[in-house]
Amino acid sequence: MLASGRVFALPAPTLEGRLVRLEPLGHRHAADLAVACEEDRGSYTYTWVPTATEVEDYVATQLARAAEGVQAPYAVVSTASGRAVGHTSFCDPRPWPDGTGIAAVEVGFTWLAASAQGTGINTEAKLLLFGHAFDVLGVARLDLKTDARNQRSRAAIAAVGATFEGVLRRSARSWAPGEDGRLRDSAVFSVLAEEWPTVRERLVQRLAGS
Secondary structure: OOOOOOOOOOOOOOEEOOOEEEEEOOHHHHHHHHHHOOOOHHHOOOOOOOOHHHHHHHHHHHHHHHHOOOEEEEEEEEOOOOOEEEEEEEEEEEEOOOOOOEEEEEEEEEEEOHHHOOOOHHHHHHHHHHHHHHHHHOOOEEEEEEEOOOHHHHHHHHHOOOEEEEEEEEEEEOOOOOOOOOEEEEEEEEEEHHHHHHHHHHHHHHHHOO
């Protein structure tokens, strides 16, 4: 753990696969993200996705959270086009009981442009993130959460092999239209270190079929 009590600090390492490169988020990605977020917003009902005019502030917010040590944000870059097509991050790192290293972390704040959905980019991004968390950071647990009403997101999380643990009632801010200031119920999933080899193989197989 850092002297300040933080367990995360930017820059996060670049993670690269065949379809996707996860780059530490920066203002240089804003122009691409402004295009990506406006392709088709139909799947963003329960997700925090900026509009084109909000992207600069969105990036600034993520970078501020990184500076506080509570998030490591990434631009999701398509290797085919070289353009940022979405965002994801590590967040909410929790240390081991002795205060050294990271015992658990969440993968969240994930969204993709409509054209990048269903292409294998999300699958490979999860493979890269999970691999870094378990194989490099050495976490014992990885969390994924979504609005409990978001059946599409819940199905996608379950499909990567994460275990559904239940619903935390009124546990986080709602991003649904018309629900400013309200709290949502969150569906909670996890992957444990001993489950990672099986989940990794599942992700590799899904990616091979993309």
